[in-house]
Amino acid sequence: MARVVAHLPDLLFGSKVQGMLAAAGHDVRVAGTPQAALEQLAGAELLVADLCEDAAGRLAVLGDAIAGTRTLAFYLHTDIDTRARALEAGVDLVVPRSRMAREGAALVEGLLGAGVKA
Template sequence: MARVAVICPDLLFGSNVEGALRAAGHEVTRYDDLAGVDSPDVLVVDLNAVEAAPLPAVPSVGFYRHTDVDTRRRAEEAGFDVVVPRSRMARETAALVERVLAR
């Protein structure tokens, strides 16, 4: 079980991400932004909703609207470990988190 910080102000999508991670056995805390995030094992960020950079030494997954190529590029340049479209995040939430934990 990992401690996962989810930064996703979208109530519905954030709840889906949280539910998938809890079902996979993770402890999940939701935030509206990076303020207050305290020592997670993994960081999951809605890149279109918040300006966020990965935390040093914390594996990170960012997701974005599939039409927003610039956001994807900026996230990759900023150092997010995995950057995927929102649709893939919806389908593979737990697997993506497991992937960054295994690194």
């Protein structure tokens, strides 16, 4: 289906997201740092970014990549400021981590079909 670069520094949750997207047929490349994500982004159709820690720093590093690539990011539901900063930075869809855990594959499908916003 699609090539997805996923910035997933949390190994446990990252493996869940990677497995979910791979099961949906996507070629998932996992990157532990924002810099590694940038290095793998050429040819990718989607960037998935974990903003649960150091969101401002990660958004700063991923800046231009966000503008040029469809992007799905997730954050801790208690950190509403992160959602606002991510949307301001141009992230297409920003959801709480719990929603990513439940609906990650469907959210990716919607973004790839350019139909999901929230």
